Amino acid sequence: MTDRPDADGIDRPGSRSLLASSLVAGAAGVAAVAGSYAAVGRTPAFVAAPLSEVVVASTPDAVVAWSIQTLGSVGGQLGFLLALALTVGLFALTTAVAGLLADRFAVPAVAVAPVACVAVALALTGSVASTLAAGGGAGLVVALSSVGTGGTDEEAVETSDARPSSARRRVLQAVAGAFAVSGVGALLGSGEGGEVPETGGEVSAGVQSLLDEASDKSLDVEGIEPLVSEQFYQVDINNVDPTPERDEWTLSVTGAVEEQADFDYEDLTGRSESVEHRFVTLRCVGEGLNGKKMDTALWTGVPVMDLLDSAGIDTGENCCVMFRAADDYFEEFPLSALENGFLAFEMNGEPLPRGHGYPVRALIPGHWGEINVKWITEIEVLEEEAKGYWEKRGWHGTGPVNTVAKLHAVNRPGDATDGSSAGATTLQVGGHAYAGTRGVRKVEVSTDGGDSWNEATLSEPLPASPGESGAENGQQSAAEDAWRQWEYTYEASDAHEVVVRATDGEGNLQPSEESKPFPSGATGWVSKRVEP
Ligand SMILES: Nc1nc2c(c(=O)[nH]1)N[C@H]1C(S)=C(S)[C@@H](COP(=O)(O)O)O[C@H]1N2
Numbered sequence: 367m368t369d370r371p372d373a374d375g376i377d378r379p380g381s382r383s384l385l386a387s388s389l390v391a392g393a394a395g396v397a398a399v400a401g402s403y404a405a406v407g408r409t410p411a412f413v414a415a416p417l418s419e420v421v422v423a424s425t426p427d428a429v430v431a432w433s434i435q436t437l438g439s440v441g442g443q444l445g446f447l448l449a450l451a452l453t454v455g456l457f458a459l460t461t462a463v464a465g466l467l468a469d470r471f472a473v474p475a476v477a478v479a480p481v482a483c484v485a486v487a488l489a490l491t492g493s494v495a496s497t498l499a500a501g502g503g504a505g506l507v508v509a510l511s512s513v514g515t516g517g518t519d520e521e522a523v524e525t526s527d528a529r530p531s532s533a534r535r536r537v538l539q540a541v542a543g544a545f546a547v548s549g550v551g552a553l554l555g556s557g558e559g560g561e562v563p564e565t566g567g568e569v570s571a572g573v574q575s576l577l578d579e580a581s582d583k584s585l586d587v588e589g590i591e592p593l594v595s596e597q598f599y600q601v602d603i604n605n606v607d608p609t610p611e612r613d614e615w616t617l618s619v620t621g622a623v624e625e626q627a628d629f630d631y632e633d634l635t636g637r638s639e640s641v642e643h644r645f646v647t648l649r650c651v652g653e654g655l656n657g658k659k660m661d662t663a664l665w666t667g668v669p670v671m672d673l674l675d676s677a678g679i680d681t682g683e684n685c686c687v688m689f690r691a692a693d694d695y696f697e698e699f700p701l702s703a704l705e706n707g708f709l710a711f712e713m714n715g716e717p718l719p720r721g722h723g724y725p726v727r728a729l730i731p732g733h734w735g736e737i738n739v740k741w742i743t744e745i746e747v748l749e750e751e752a753k754g755y756w757e758k759r760g761w762h763g764t765g766p767v768n769t770v771a772k773l774h775a776v777n778r779p780g781d782a783t784d785g786s787s788a789g790a791t792t793l794q795v796g797g798h799a800y801a802g803t804r805g806v807r808k809v810e811v812s813t814d815g816g817d818s819w820n821e822a823t824l825s826e827p828l829p830a831s832p833g834e835s836g837a838e839n840g841q842q843s844a845a846e847d848a849w850r851q852w853e854y855t856y857e858a859s860d861a862h863e864v865v866v867r868a869t870d871g872e873g874n875l876q877p878s879e880e881s882k883p884f885p886s887g888a889t890g891w892v893s894k895r896v897e898p
Pocket residue numbers: 598599600601602603604648649650651691692693695721722723734735736737738739740741742
């Protein structure tokens with residue numbers, strides 16, 4: 367043992383060496399995690415993924431629910447950072463213990479530490495690539511830390527003068543190694559995302575013309591998403607999304623059916639007569655009244671019922687369905703809502719991005735986002751009601767969405783002198799309105815805190831796909847479940863309160879009563895104080 371205090375009782379070199387060893391172990395921990403990331407990216411095979419699950423599982427349900435629904439991705443990132451730190455710590459500890467054992471049996475730490483890290487990584491992930499890369503990263507750092515220091519500490523212990531510089535050198539080399547591995551890890555790992563095939567940016571002519579139409583119909587308002595969102599929000603229970611392989615993916619129809627049926631990816635995409643492109647808006651029940659977890663995309667897929675008819679579902683006897691997914695998420699809702707359901711495998715003409723449910727997700731028209739199950743694997747037909755993931759946590763998010771008009775843009779088009787009367791400024795306010803399958807009939811804007819109302823300009827409706835229930839007799843009608851943009855331009859010279867409200871397609875005015883997102887979605891009218 368070289369860490370023993372010298373006979374004269376000076377323990378400086380010993381503690382220095384302990385510190386040095388800890389720093390080297392820490393660097394090795396970083397390198398192990400970075401190595402694994404380089405090999406597999408942020409996938410379930412990443413060594414930090416299991417601890418991330420532990421973090422989520424050991425956080426109280428209420429905190430997880432709150433964090434996912436309100437912080438969304440930020441909450442997830444915090445949990446994930448904690449998991450990363452814990453995983454680095456685990457590998458650092460492993461390296462340190464391996465180092466002590468190596469000392470004890472007088473073998474080089476370089477031989478023991480990587481083996482120990484490999485064992486830990488294997489226990490964590492079971493992925494060979496991830497494991498070898500973690501062991502390799504840690505091994506590299508430990509090896510670097512002994513280069514030029516004589517490999518063992520024997521030389522260094524000879525004079526107490528030599529030790530500090532040697533220890534410093536060990537640490538510097540280890541840290542440099544960890545930096546290098548992390549750099550490579552970040553570079554390689556960020557490119558990984560589970561294997562979502564590339565389309566080379568080629569979008570079919572049909573999809574392109576629909577996307578063009580959406581862009582033509584988008585209002586000219588700075589600061590709001592166009593009719594097809596550029597940044598589509600993401601909400602799910604995972605810190606690390608699952609990576610089902612397209613070729614191994616199956617959807618099983620189980621439960622109260624005449625015959626259980628399994629479908630694979632080809633069964634979906636191969637039904638060319640059924641394939642449709644639908645504009646569909648999603649909105650998270652957990653978002654604030656004027657939140658940004660509401661977006662629209664053009665989705666390609668097939669109607670659920672086209673697929674399920676072969677399984678023989680009795681819609682009279684059965685009440686509901688439970689959807690299950692590769693991330694163990696599950697949601698239940700009435701069978702009636704399934705009738706216009708859609709199974710999507712493309713988003714805006716590209717394969718579904720991993721974060722949005724690759725290879726296949728469900729879209730249930732008009733309902734809150736949470737039953738639009740991503741990475742779907744099973745549809746179970748139920749004879750009795752059951753609770754879904756969020757309903758077990760107190761939410762009521764399986765029903766139709768609330769009507770909302772959001773206010774996201776306050777613009778000053780042109781300068782004050784441009785066309786506006788003396789002392790007044792031209793103002794433009796705008797946003798989106800959504801009422802699920804009820805559709806949006808009008809949006810009204812008040813610029814005096816709700817005393818008087820003016821009708822806003824609405825974007826033209828997005829077109830329906832031929833299979834949507836809104837599209838009858840081959841008539842081109844409005845997409846069944848898509849938002850509209852609204853815009854209102856006016857002049858003002860004093861600070862004032864802008865309020866917006868929508869009326870749905872059935873003539874119901876958006877309720878003014880205010881409630882929080884939990885448990886059934888936010889209600890009320892969005893208002894904003896505007897200074898000209
Ligand atoms: N498998 C799975 N599907 C899921 C979720 C999930 O956590 N796991 N989250 C749901 C919630 S709460 C919402 S709001 C929508 C969001 O879809 P997006 O991430 O594609 O925007 O997905 C739903 N589908």
